[in-house]
Amino acid sequence: MLIGLTGQIGAGKTTAARILAGIGAHVLDADQIGRQVVDESKQLRSKLAHRFGKEILDRNGQVKRKKLAGLAFASEGSKKALNGLVHPYLLKELRRQMKGAIRKHKLVVVDAALLLYWNMDREVDRVLVIHASEKTRFERTATRGISKSDALARQKAQLPYNEFRRRADRIILNNGTREELRAKLAGFLQQIEHKLSHAAY
Numbered sequence: 670m671l672i673g674l675t676g677q678i679g680a681g682k683t684t685a686a687r688i689l690a691g692i693g694a695h696v697l698d699a700d701q702i703g704r705q706v707v708d709e710s711k712q713l714r715s716k717l718a719h720r721f722g723k724e725i726l727d728r729n730g731q732v733k734r735k736k737l738a739g740l741a742f743a744s745e746g747s748k749k750a751l752n753g754l755v756h757p758y759l760l761k762e763l764r765r766q767m768k769g770a771i772r773k774h775k776l777v778v779v780d781a782a783l784l785l786y787w788n789m790d791r792e793v794d795r796v797l798v799i800h801a802s803e804k805t806r807f808e809r810t811a812t813r814g815i816s817k818s819d820a821l822a823r824q825k826a827q828l829p830y831n832e833f834r835r836r837a838d839r840i841i842l843n844n845g846t847r848e849e850l851r852a853k854l855a856g857f858l859q860q861i862e863h864k865l866s867h868a869a870y
Contacts, residue, residue: 670777670794671767671771671777671779671793672777672794672797673781674696674779674784674799675781675798676798678820679808680843681801681850685843692858693776694776697763697766697778700782702759702766706762707732707755714726720754725740763779764792767792785828785832786827795838795839796836796837797841798833798841800830800841841853841854841857
């Protein structure tokens, strides 16, 4: 079974992914795959250098991530340009890995902040949304060194929560501790495994 895992900034999606990996799920991390395709595709790096300038590449032709981020997030237009270049490569590799993983593992989790933005809810069996109150989310982002104004800007760039709620198969509220989240996720996996075992008969 393919589970799409998503949520707003600060909700605890990454923590949830780590917990799910620890209790038996195979997790595919979309951010990690995004970094991978940039590192591995000379064609993509060439396109990025053409759009943002050759100064984003080091002497070995690899991308200087901080330099690129500074240029790409300077405006909405440049951010869209970055996404427009990287996302097709990322999605192609993500789908390739999904196809391979589902052959080997009973339960595969696709950890992607942009899951719904990419309309990948159509490509997974269940959409799991991790949610938390705005106060909790901003407290968490602050501990990561993200200012409230930056967190608000990032949240604004995401889909509104109503859209997450509308397209979710399950929403897990994560205002408490890691242990409380782990218990909720373990319960969710038990329900999934129960359905899978019954489907096998």
